[in-house]
Amino acid sequence: MELKRKIIEVSPEKNSSNTDAFEESKQIQISSIDENTLIDAKSTKTIKKRKVKQITIKSLLKNSDKAILNDINLFFFDCLETNQNYNSSKNEKKNFFNTNEINEKSSYFLNPPFIAVKNFLLSKKNFEDNSQENSLEQDPVIPLDESSPVPVEAKIAKLFVHCMLTNGTGLATLLNHKDNIENIKAGNQVWVFIVPFTLKGEVVEAKVIENHLGYSICDLVSVIEPSNDRITPKCIYFGKCSGCHLQMLSYKDQLDFKKKCVQAAIRSESSKIFNNNIPVNNTISSPSEFAYRTKLTPHFDIFSWLPRDKTPIGFNYVNRREVLDIEECIIATNPVNEGLKTSRKITKLNIANFKKGSTLLIRETNLSKPSTVQLLDNSETKKGFVLNHKDTVEESVNVFKYLTDSPSDLLSLLEHFGDATKTNIPETISYNFVYQANSFFQNNNSILAKLIHYVRCELFMVNQKRVELGYPKIQNLVDAYCGAGLFAIGCNIDFEKVVGIEISKESINNAISNAERNLIKNCSFIQGDALKIFDKIDAKSPSCEYNLINDQTAVIIDPPRKGSNPDFLKQLVEYGPAAIIYVACGVPAQFRDLDYLIQLEAIQTDGSTGSQISKEKKSAVYKIMTIQPFDLFPQTYHVENVVTLIRIN
Ligand SMILES: C[S@@+](CC[C@H](N)C(=O)[O-])C[C@H]1O[C@@H](n2cnc3c(N)ncnc32)[C@H](O)[C@@H]1O
Numbered sequence: 271m272e273l274k275r276k277i278i279e280v281s282p283e284k285n286s287s288n289t290d291a292f293e294e295s296k297q298i299q300i301s302s303i304d305e306n307t308l309i310d311a312k313s314t315k316t317i318k319k320r321k322v323k324q325i326t327i328k329s330l331l332k333n334s335d336k337a338i339l340n341d342i343n344l345f346f347f348d349c350l351e352t353n354q355n356y357n358s359s360k361n362e363k364k365n366f367f368n369t370n371e372i373n374e375k376s377s378y379f380l381n382p383p384f385i386a387v388k389n390f391l392l393s394k395k396n397f398e399d400n401s402q403e404n405s406l407e408q409d410p411v412i413p414l415d416e417s418s419p420v421p422v423e424a425k426i427a428k429l430f431v432h433c434m435l436t437n438g439t440g441l442a443t444l445l446n447h448k449d450n451i452e453n454i455k456a457g458n459q460v461w462v463f464i465v466p467f468t469l470k471g472e473v474v475e476a477k478v479i480e481n482h483l484g485y486s487i488c489d490l491v492s493v494i495e496p497s498n499d500r501i502t503p504k505c506i507y508f509g510k511c512s513g514c515h516l517q518m519l520s521y522k523d524q525l526d527f528k529k530k531c532v533q534a535a536i537r538s539e540s541s542k543i544f545n546n547n548i549p550v551n552n553t554i555s556s557p558s559e560f561a562y563r564t565k566l567t568p569h570f571d572i573f574s575w576l577p578r579d580k581t582p583i584g585f586n587y588v589n590r591r592e593v594l595d596i597e598e599c600i601i602a603t604n605p606v607n608e609g610l611k612t613s614r615k616i617t618k619l620n621i622a623n624f625k626k627g628s629t630l631l632i633r634e635t636n637l638s639k640p641s642t643v644q645l646l647d648n649s650e651t652k653k654g655f656v657l658n659h660k661d662t663v664e665e666s667v668n669v670f671k672y673l674t675d676s677p678s679d680l681l682s683l684l685e686h687f688g689d690a691t692k693t694n695i696p697e698t699i700s701y702n703f704v705y706q707a708n709s710f711f712q713n714n715n716s717i718l719a720k721l722i723h724y725v726r727c728e729l730f731m732v733n734q735k736r737v738e739l740g741y742p743k744i745q746n747l748v749d750a751y752c753g754a755g756l757f758a759i760g761c762n763i764d765f766e767k768v769v770g771i772e773i774s775k776e777s778i779n780n781a782i783s784n785a786e787r788n789l790i791k792n793c794s795f796i797q798g799d800a801l802k803i804f805d806k807i808d809a810k811s812p813s814c815e816y817n818l819i820n821d822q823t824a825v826i827i828d829p830p831r832k833g834s835n836p837d838f839l840k841q842l843v844e845y846g847p848a849a850i851i852y853v854a855c856g857v858p859a860q861f862r863d864l865d866y867l868i869q870l871e872a873i874q875t876d877g878s879t880g881s882q883i884s885k886e887k888k889s890a891v892y893k894i895m896t897i898q899p900f901d902l903f904p905q906t907y908h909v910e911n912v913v914t915l916i917r918i919n
Contacts, residue, residue, distance in 0.1 A: 748824070767792055
């Protein structure tokens with residue numbers, strides 16, 4: 271069947287003085303197969319016949335990233351000087367952005383206040399209930415305006431960078447709209463460009479790669495006016511590889527950036543926490559800024575058109591699903607880089623046998639398992655690497671032996687931990703962890719002593735406070751989502767009983783044998799969904815095995831990036847431990863969960879009807895004590911965040 275191609279010409283921005291990105295008119299190509307079916311030429315996805323303009327909006331929305339939309343919204347809110355977060359501004363939106371004032375034909379998607387609000391509505395509604403298709407179709411306020419000009423892909427534009435987003439990219443607007451902020455305030459048309467490796471205040475050239483709803487993803491072409499904060503990156507692949515995002519920033523600035531990311535997540539996810547002005551502490555640094563990663567997972571693809579011996583092995587190029595050949599990764603430890611060399615050599619020798627691409631695994635390990643471990647030339651390091659998914663990895667984690675009466679003193683020492691010039695570092699115990707190469711274990715060993723010590727100090731201080739107020743001492747610890755037992759074992763000396771729960775059979779077996787190998791007697795581990803923990807520890811449950819009195823128990827939760835779930839959180843509050851430590855690598859999800867936890871509390875305290883928790887139950891009420899970011903992933907935008915909650919009733 272012959273495709274009839276229909277090209278819709280979209281006129282350039284009217285009255286625009288800009289000649290860069292909007293210089294050419296945008297062509298949106300729609301190929302019509304027959305009367306009832308249309309193909310979006312770009313995605314080649316068959317879509318039942320609808321109005322062409324809907325397809326345009328759809329293709330812009332399709333890959334829009336929720337985190338980027340959140341960040342853009344915060345930027346617009348800042349420009350509009352509304353110190354609001356989403357939740358608190360939700361009710362005011364209708365008035366604030368008076369929909370009656372919208373001219374039906376106006377370029378809705380180029381009007382930042384409306385993009386901000388629209389993105390917010392779309393992102394919340396569509397990303398949360400996964401009904402993007404339906405809600406989009408039913409949404410009566412989406413303007414079906416085919417004349418919305420979007421930047422021309424592959425064009426190079428001169429941009430001004432206003433701020434950094436939480437994914438480490440810069441948010442920019444066209445340079446010749448220098449008065450952009452004023453434009454935004456006036457509700458005028460401004461399109462946003464997202465450019466990696468750029469800093470606030472910089473003037474850059476960037477190539478438009480892909481258009482989304484309200485923003486374009488770009489490649490950085492050159493920095494025309496660099497920021498004073500820009501430093502020379504150490505890695506030869508930086509700027510092309512998608513693995514690192516921040517090497518152009520000093521380490522101190524990276525730590526500041528991560529604190530701001532935590533603040534942004536609070537603002538986006540929880541009006542209750544945001545409105546309470548709870549301070550976020552300065553990010554605790556990683557002792558190793560480079561050479562810290564104990565695990566790498568490079569990959570390769572096989573293409574029929576590419577000679578096998580030219581197959582690149584490494585990580586994706588930034589903004590592309592295409593592999594960049596990487597011979598060395600300077601954020602990985604030396605043993606892991608030795609492993610990378612070996613793994614690349616083995617793969618290249620066998621490349622003819624691969625029918626499709628694959629992901630390699632390289633993990634650092636101690637040398638006490640010589641049968642599987644590849645020895646390094648420099649055996650002084652007592653480290654090696656493993657390359658097979660089922661190999662056993664052995665890792666030592668140091669924790670401080672004592673918690674003194676003033677753990678805050680010890681806490682301040684943490685800043686110098688790992689600094690060879692400081693001598694007053696307290697005595698440490700070395701715990702030995704064994705786990706399978708493909709299962710979860712933290713990837714930056716250099717910071718684990720600080721992380722575990724911080725958690726212990728927090729629990730010590732909560733305890734002190736509670737004892738002062740006449741509450742019983744915390745004697746038990748629950749480690750939910752415990753993996754191979756890192757927190758359970760790392761914190762065990764401060765508790766009488768410790769119980770860990772973890773869904774992975776392999777990890778829980780590792781946790782059990784890790785307690786044994788370290789001669790620890792007070793730790794037990796359960797395999798199963800984290801939710802099951804309450805049946806096992808709450809005396810009220812018929813299947814209770816451990817009888818941990820809630821008033822004498824603290825719970826650590828360290829779920830995967832997507833966070834915990836309402837069922838778990840609801841039962842957590844029903845159980846009502848004396849303290850909760852929430853460790854997270856997914857900070858927005860963490861504050862979403864915390865907002866929910868605190869919401870439960872609000873429902874319970876006012877005793878209103880319709881609450882998820884029965885009124886008769888005396889449920890727990892929690893207060894956030896501290897918010898502490900850690901830099902487990904230097905040179906990248908990722909941040910680990912630890913929040914301490916204390917029960918206040
Ligand atoms: C971020 S890791 C933390 C592991 C451990 N706390 C550590 O630091 O090594 C999250 C862990 O949660 C586990 N997990 C995922 N979903 C779970 C669930 N529904 N119930 C229990 N554990 C789960 C994963 O297998 C993983 O080991």
